[in-house]
Amino acid sequence: MAQTSLSATSRIIRWIDYRLPFVAMLQHELYEYPTPRNLSYWWNFGSLSGIMLVVMIVTGIFLAMQYTPHASLAFDSVERIMRDVDYGWMLRYAHMNGASMFFALLYIHMFRGLYYGSYKQPRELLWILGVIILILAIMTAFMGYVLPWGQMSYWAATVITNLFSAIPLIGQSIVTFLWGGFTVGNPTLNRFYALHYLLPFVILAVVLLHLIALHRFGSNNPLGIEMKGPQDTLPFHPYFTIKDLFGLAVFLLIYSFFVFYAPNFLGSSDNYIPANPMQTPNHIVPEWYLLPYYAILRSVPNKLLGVIMAFGSIFLLFLVPWLDSSPVRSARFRPVYKWVFWLLVIDVIALGWVGANPPEGLVVMVGQIATLYYFVHFLILFPVIGRLERPKPLPASIATAVLQGSGARLGGAGAPLAKS
Amino acid sequence: MLKPFLAALALLVLALSPHAACAQETPPLPHQQWSFDGIFGTYDRAAEQRGFQVYKEVCSTCHPVKHLYFRDLTDIGYTEDEVKAIASTYQVTDEQPNDEGQMFQRPARPSDPIPGPFPNDQAARAANNGALPPDLSMIVKAREGGPDYVFGILTGYKDPPPGFNLLSGMYYNEYFPGHQIAMPPPLSDNAVTYADGTSATVPQMAHDVVTFLTWAAEPNLEPRHRTGFKVMLFLIIMAGIFYAAKRKIWATAH
Numbered sequence: 199m200a201q202t203s204l205s206a207t208s209r210i211i212r213w214i215d216y217r218l219p220f221v222a223m224l225q226h227e228l229y230e231y232p233t234p235r236n237l238s239y240w241w242n243f244g245s246l247s248g249i250m251l252v253v254m255i256v257t258g259i260f261l262a263m264q265y266t267p268h269a270s271l272a273f274d275s276v277e278r279i280m281r282d283v284d285y286g287w288m289l290r291y292a293h294m295n296g297a298s299m300f301f302a303l304l305y306i307h308m309f310r311g312l313y314y315g316s317y318k319q320p321r322e323l324l325w326i327l328g329v330i331i332l333i334l335a336i337m338t339a340f341m342g343y344v345l346p347w348g349q350m351s352y353w354a355a356t357v358i359t360n361l362f363s364a365i366p367l368i369g370q371s372i373v374t375f376l377w378g379g380f381t382v383g384n385p386t387l388n389r390f391y392a393l394h395y396l397l398p399f400v401i402l403a404v405v406l407l408h409l410i411a412l413h414r415f416g417s418n419n420p421l422g423i424e425m426k427g428p429q430d431t432l433p434f435h436p437y438f439t440i441k442d443l444f445g446l447a448v449f450l451l452i453y454s455f456f457v458f459y460a461p462n463f464l465g466s467s468d469n470y471i472p473a474n475p476m477q478t479p480n481h482i483v484p485e486w487y488l489l490p491y492y493a494i495l496r497s498v499p500n501k502l503l504g505v506i507m508a509f510g511s512i513f514l515l516f517l518v519p520w521l522d523s524s525p526v527r528s529a530r531f532r533p534v535y536k537w538v539f540w541l542l543v544i545d546v547i548a549l550g551w552v553g554a555n556p557p558e559g560l561v562v563m564v565g566q567i568a569t570l571y572y573f574v575h576f577l578i579l580f581p582v583i584g585r586l587e588r589p590k591p592l593p594a595s596i597a598t599a600v601l602q603g604s605g606a607r608l609g610g611a612g613a614p615l616a617k618s
Numbered sequence: 619m620l621k622p623f624l625a626a627l628a629l630l631v632l633a634l635s636p637h638a639a640c641a642q643e644t645p646p647l648p649h650q651q652w653s654f655d656g657i658f659g660t661y662d663r664a665a666e667q668r669g670f671q672v673y674k675e676v677c678s679t680c681h682p683v684k685h686l687y688f689r690d691l692t693d694i695g696y697t698e699d700e701v702k703a704i705a706s707t708y709q710v711t712d713e714q715p716n717d718e719g720q721m722f723q724r725p726a727r728p729s730d731p732i733p734g735p736f737p738n739d740q741a742a743r744a745a746n747n748g749a750l751p752p753d754l755s756m757i758v759k760a761r762e763g764g765p766d767y768v769f770g771i772l773t774g775y776k777d778p779p780p781g782f783n784l785l786s787g788m789y790y791n792e793y794f795p796g797h798q799i800a801m802p803p804p805l806s807d808n809a810v811t812y813a814d815g816t817s818a819t820v821p822q823m824a825h826d827v828v829t830f831l832t833w834a835a836e837p838n839l840e841p842r843h844r845t846g847f848k849v850m851l852f853l854i855i856m857a858g859i860f861y862a863a864k865r866k867i868w869a870t871a872h
Binding site: 281288432444468470 | 685690752756759760762835837838842853854856857868871
């Protein structure tokens with residue numbers, strides 16, 4: 199019985215697959231897909247970001263069913279979700295903290311790429327698609343933050359859209375065009391809502407391209423050398439599905455802690471005050487994940503130049519594959535870059551601290567030094583270090599390195615898991 | 619690579635949290651013991667009900683609780699009949715006109731929002747020397763420091779230090795940004811008489827009303843804590859199972 203039904207199913211699948219090779223594609227890309235056997239847990243953050251994107255879209259759709267995008271109703275409708283919708287508080291806190299989690303995952307994923315040189319030939323487009331995802335995520339998060347129509351929503355929208363007024367001659371017209379009026383108001387809220395619903399699906403499409411580019415050459419790995427044959431790889435399933443699932447459980451623990459026990463820790467209390475165009479909050483501060491850009495913006499005394507540098511700090515990332523002149527990918531074999539990498543991490547944290555504090559005294563100075571360093575790091579240190587540094591010798595293959603590293607016998611490389 | 623990265627992440631969370639930013643000159647808020655603190659925290663029902671009494675008899679003269687409905691009061695331990703009785707002591711204008719097309723007053727029902735003291739913000743300002751008493755249903759979430767801050771404001775009235783230029787009609791408050799607050803000291807000993815015999819000192823009343831207002835701002839804290847505990851427990855077990863499976867699957871691959 200079971201056998202006939204199984205073969206019936208497989209016959210249907212075969213019929214479909216012959217015409218639309220979808221199952222075959224999944225089989226190839228998710229099951230057999232050869233993956234470097236030495237991937238560390240730093241390679242979990244890509245799939246985690248993808249899962250988090252889905253969580254955001256699902257919670258977002260359910261929130262949208264209850265939310266009212268109108269300047270005089272938005273704030274109260276969010277409170278109704280929190281108070282009167284069944285599990286509305288959970289949806290809302292999951293979505294709110296989910297944005298923070300998504301950015302934390304993206305940033306770790308990107309720093310991993312920078313440490314292990316994952317952007318280098320032939321993965322330049324993979325990296326560029328990732329930067330496009332970051333830019334789209336920033337736009338989506340910014341517009342989402344405006345929707346509850348609290349004080350910080352309103353004033354963040356005002357400050358950020360006003361950046362475009364720095365453009366000479368047409369700046370003010372652009373700002374009026376973005377607002378749909380002469381101040382941030384109901385038309386602004388409505389268009390932000392429409393775009394906030396649209397952009398995540400654009401992100402999803404770019405994620406698909408990101409995956410296609412990834413599967414062209416497969417993942418980079420901690421050694422930064424290419425896979426040379428089956429002895430260097432393991433099939434994606436079950437080895438990396440289970441590794442990703444374990445990582446997912448650990449990540450969900452951290453995420454749940456915020457959702458259930460510190461839901462407002464990462465947010466600003468000012469956003470629980472309804473938007474008031476007549477009263478500016480004491481400190482207008484963006485969410486933590488945008489603080490470094492905000493710090494760069496404020497560190498430059500000239501408004502137009504500040505805007506150019508804040509945007510430039512992201513657009514600069516597009517050039518990273520060509521700015522880094524070293525042929526060696528992994529920082530493990532780059533004795534100088536290995537240390538310089540951490541300077542960038544510290545620099546970005548310093549910029550975040552600067553962005554969170556009012557620009558007075560020490561904060562201004564640290565901000566200017568950190569801003570300068572950020573650009574020096576990519577524009578000067580990246581090309582120069584690659585030329586001057588003498589990389590350590592690379593191992594012959596992933597398999598030899600793994601063999602030496604663990605001293606274990608290389609059992610059935612690339613073979614599916616033997617049932618015992 | 620792991621250790622410095624985790625340290626960096628922890629620093630990031632600490633340094634970048636907007637809570638790290640602090641106003642100058644204001645003494646640090648003393649932390650109170652709250653029944654709703656911690657992962658098992660719940661609201662103390664007796665304190666909530668005493669707090670509601672303080673709100674009703676003192677705060678509600680000037681401050682609305684815009685997001686609260688009478689029906690919500692079952693959450694703080696009142697029965698449905700008690701809520702009906704409480705609601706019926708208020709007069710509200712019905713949302714719909716009567717058959718003659720006239721708006722009319724009627725006793726409030728549990729499904730009505732708790733009416734505020736003023737019909738609009740302008741009326742509130744006119745009655746309060748130009749200052750607008752803020753909505754209290756969100757106040758605990760809408761202020762940096764939350765319950766400790768609101769407690770600090772209620773108990774932080776002092777004589778201004780010598781040389782402090784206090785504007786007329788303003789009061790000196792240790793924890794208010796800029797120290798000039800338009801609200802007169804709202805609490806004085808025995809401002810209310812508690813039915814349960816608790817002695818109505820200023821810190822006691824402040825503690826009770828802050829418990830009530832924290833519930834008003836975050837009415838789902840108790841189900842959130844309960845659900846969270848189950849979710850965390852589930853995830854810990856799930857992580858353990860996945861880790862064991864991972865070890866077994868990878869046993870032959872290293």
